[in-house]
Amino acid sequence: MNLLVDLGNTRLKWALQQGAALHPGVPVDHSRPLLRELEQAWVEAPPVQRVLVSSVGRPRLEAELVQAVRARFGVQPEFIATKAAACGVRVAYARPEKLGVDRFVALIALHAQRRGAVVLASVGTALVLDALAADGRHLGGLIAPSPALMQQALLGATARVSASDAARIVELADDTEDAVRSGCWLAAAALVERFHAQVRARLDGAVGLVLAGGAAAELAPLLPCPVRLEPDLVLRGLACLAGGEPVESPDSRHA
Structure with missing residues (x-):
């Protein structure tokens, strides 16, 4: 089981990944204290082996995220960086x-x-x-x-x-x-x-x-x-980087 985190400019989105399946959680708004919100969001989450993070958030938010992940899951989050390929x-x-x-x-x-x-x-x-x-x-x-x-x-x-x-x-x-x-x-x-x-x-x-x-x-x-x-393209991309091959989101639709 992996935890995938998309830390954006205004909110944090997350999902649990098990094989090819993604289970998105409720997004967290930055306007409230992030550490407290994540403690509540993950209170019933199962143990995870890895935590992959895509972040464009402020350093303060990244620090709170690291603290929350360590406290709840006992692992060090992996912050993804853009590579040439x-x-x-x-x-x-x-x-x-x-x-x-x-x-x-x-x-x-x-x-x-x-x-x-x-x-x-x-x-x-x-x-x-x-x-x-x-x-x-x-x-x-x-x-x-x-x-x-x-x-x-x-x-x-x-x-x-x-x-x-x-x-x-x-x-x-x-x-x-x-x-x-x-x-x-x-x-x-x-x-x-x-x-x-x-x-x-x-x-x-x-x-x-x-x-x-x-x-x-x-x-x-x-x-x-x-x-x-x-929806959830960043989370689905993180799943690919984690080694899974998630199917297309069931929420994908034509407009």
């Missing part, structure tokens, strides 16, 4: 360590599906795009603010622009709140569409489009092409 994926960056480990591990999970070339759009704190050829070559990517971050930046830099949680996403807005929300979300959709088109042209063939992250379901209807929603 692993599990068939070959990173495009000249300095592979500059590629976020969460991106690297997610690409490993996608390559393990053997579904051909794919663009991954992760919509979380940032909007992160990556292109992966069918043979595992990472072609590169882009990073932009997420729609939520775009809206925050706009509101913070303007005095008379307002927003509303009830605002709609429309092509032609007739009030400010709808205009702000629509502009941010449609800008993100346009970037994903353009990136996907550029990758298709470069590879001269079919390229799948996968959305991941907390806002993936909201972005999916704004895109003109078929997409797959793939």
Whole structure:
């Protein structure tokens, strides 16, 4: 039994891995003390042999995670680092360590599906795009603010622009709140569409489009092409690195 941990910018996701099976737990929010939350989350967890971690979190959170793992399971967590190549994926960056480990591990999970070339759009704190050829070559990517971050930046830099949680996403807005929300979300959709088109042209063939992250379901209807929603890609990639070959998530679906 392995414990897999995805320490992100806003929350921690985890799963227990037994062979090819993944058993995700309830995500933990960073806004509460992490050590206490993990003690509660893992109170009934069985013993584990290994703990693999993908982390883009702050050092303080990593320290609390290490403390919680040692206290509960008595093992030292293994923090994964991006490498030039692993599990068939070959990173495009000249300095592979500059590629976020969460991106690297997610690409490993996608390559393990053997579904051909794919663009991954992760919509979380940032909007992160990556292109992966069918043979595992990472072609590169882009990073932009997420729609939520775009809206925050706009509101913070303007005095008379307002927003509303009830605002709609429309092509032609007739009030400010709808205009702000629509502009941010449609800008993100346009970037994903353009990136996907550029990758298709470069590879001269079919390229799948996968959305991941907390806002993936909201972005999916704004895109003109078929997409797959793939939850827990980082956890599934960690399972590959741990030596398992997890089946496709039962939550994967088309949108």
